[in-house]
Amino acid sequence: MSVKIYPMNTGFIKLDNGVYITGGVGYGEEVEVPAWAFLVTDGKEKILVDTGMSDTKSADWHHPGSYQPGELRIDRQLAKLSIEVEEINAVIFTHLHWDHCANMKLFVNAEYFVHANELKFALDPHILYYKSYSSRKLGVIPPFDGVEFQTVEVEYEYNSFITFFPTPGHCPGHQSVAVKTDSGIYVIAGDAVFADENLKPDAHRKLPFTPMGRFVNVFELYDSMERIINRADHVFTGHGRAVGGQPVYP
Ligand SMILES: [Zn+2]
Numbered sequence: 520m521s522v523k524i525y526p527m528n529t530g531f532i533k534l535d536n537g538v539y540i541t542g543g544v545g546y547g548e549e550v551e552v553p554a555w556a557f558l559v560t561d562g563k564e565k566i567l568v569d570t571g572m573s574d575t576k577s578a579d580w581h582h583p584g585s586y587q588p589g590e591l592r593i594d595r596q597l598a599k600l601s602i603e604v605e606e607i608n609a610v611i612f613t614h615l616h617w618d619h620c621a622n623m624k625l626f627v628n629a630e631y632f633v634h635a636n637e638l639k640f641a642l643d644p645h646i647l648y649y650k651s652y653s654s655r656k657l658g659v660i661p662p663f664d665g666v667e668f669q670t671v672e673v674e675y676e677y678n679s680f681i682t683f684f685p686t687p688g689h690c691p692g693h694q695s696v697a698v699k700t701d702s703g704i705y706v707i708a709g710d711a712v713f714a715d716e717n718l719k720p721d722a723h724r725k726l727p728f729t730p731m732g733r734f735v736n737v738f739e740l741y742d743s744m745e746r747i748i749n750r751a752d753h754v755f756t757g758h759g760r761a762v763g764g765q766p767v768y769p
Contacts, residue, residue, distance in 0.1 A: 520562030522680045522700045524707075524768045526755065527596035528553040529571025530578060530587030532618060540714050542732025543723050549584075552714060552758040554618045556593055557707050558600065559681060559698055565602060566681060567593075567610045567629070568696050568707045573621035573662070580659075581617050581650060593622050611683055613709025613757070614693045615641040616651045620662045632677070634685060635670040637692025638663075648735075651690075686711035686747060688740025689731065695747055702769035703752030711743045715759035718748070 532554055537546030556571035571593045572578055578585035589595065594604050607626045612633045613619055623631065641663060644652045653661040671694070674684040679699070686695040689710045696707040712718060713731045721729040728748060734740040747754060753769075755762050 520560075522559065522561045522698060524698055524700070524705055524755075525558040525560075525600060525766065526762045526768075527556050527558065527571065527591075527593065528763060529556050529591050529593055529596065529621070530554050530573075530575075530618075531585060532572065532578070532582050532758065533584035534582055537732055539733050540731060541716055542730060543721075551584075553760065553763065555755065555757060555762050556596070556619075557696075557755065558597065558602070559696075559707075561680060564609075564678060565607050566677070567607055567626070569613055569619040569709065570610060570623045570626070570662075571596075571621055572618040577617070577621075577653075577659075581653075594625055609677065611677070611681070611694075611696055612637070613686075613695060613707070613711070614690045615661075615663055616690065616710070617653050617662070619709065619757075623662050623666065631666060631668045632675070632683070633668045633670060634687075634692030634694045635672045636687070637690060637694075638668055638670055640691040648690075684746075686743035688734050688736050688738075688743045689713075690735055693743065695743075697750060700769050704750060705753045705755060705768060706747050706751035707755045708747050708751075708757060710757040711740070712747055712754055712756045713758055714756050715761045717744070717756065717759075718754060 536548040554572040557568040575586040604625045607629045609630045683696045698705045
């Protein structure tokens with residue numbers, strides 16, 4: 520079997536368009552976006568990129584009005600593809616924000632990969648990011664509590680069809696995943712490219728694409744977006760609707 524990528528929506532997040540997506544325009548405009556996770560498989564190996572968002576109670580605490588219909592939870596989405604959680608060989612995390620790593624402990628036979636800088640920051644976040652990382656300082660338990668990770672610091676070739684590489688800026692240790700398929704390179708960008716709008720030229724600022732409004736380092740964010748766009752034949756965004764255009768790619 521050739522390499523296939525299955526996008527799985529794990530719920531819906533309500534957020535401010537200007538603050539999170541289009542930066543500079545669209546402030547005060549509430550939008551609802553999907554929260555993607557991905558299964559990549561060649562028929563033998565089964566690898567997840569992110570595990571998606573949490574249940575409605577926790578999601579609503581993070582971003583009021585966000586919700587997860589039960590059937591969208593990551594294990595239920597995999598069940599629709601006839602895959603059991605025990606079959607997953609590895610989970611590659613783009614980053615450890617709450618909407619990308621919920622329910623991660625379900626994958627009992629998987630190796631977990633994260634960038635070293637991301638794990639360090641997630642375990643002891645700045646006060647501005649307590650909520651994003653479900654910090655214990657707020658009286659909650661982070662999804663990655665007690666989990667053992669393989670940490671990486673540079674580009675890493677996982678196998679013959681998956682390579683992941685650092686794309687910081689949205690958060691300190693973000694990484695994106697390049698997947699080699701019969702139809703070229705698909706890059707699962709995570710939130711390094713947040714939504715469909717971010718791939719379009721920024722008419723407002725006269726830029727070739729539209730940098731997001733939320734970041735820890737805007738220069739890194741810009742360079743990471745550029746690196747992804749140059750490398751990819753196709754880009755999967757972290758929260759864009761276009762990802763759902765097909766049930767499987769290519
Ligand atoms: Zn996200």
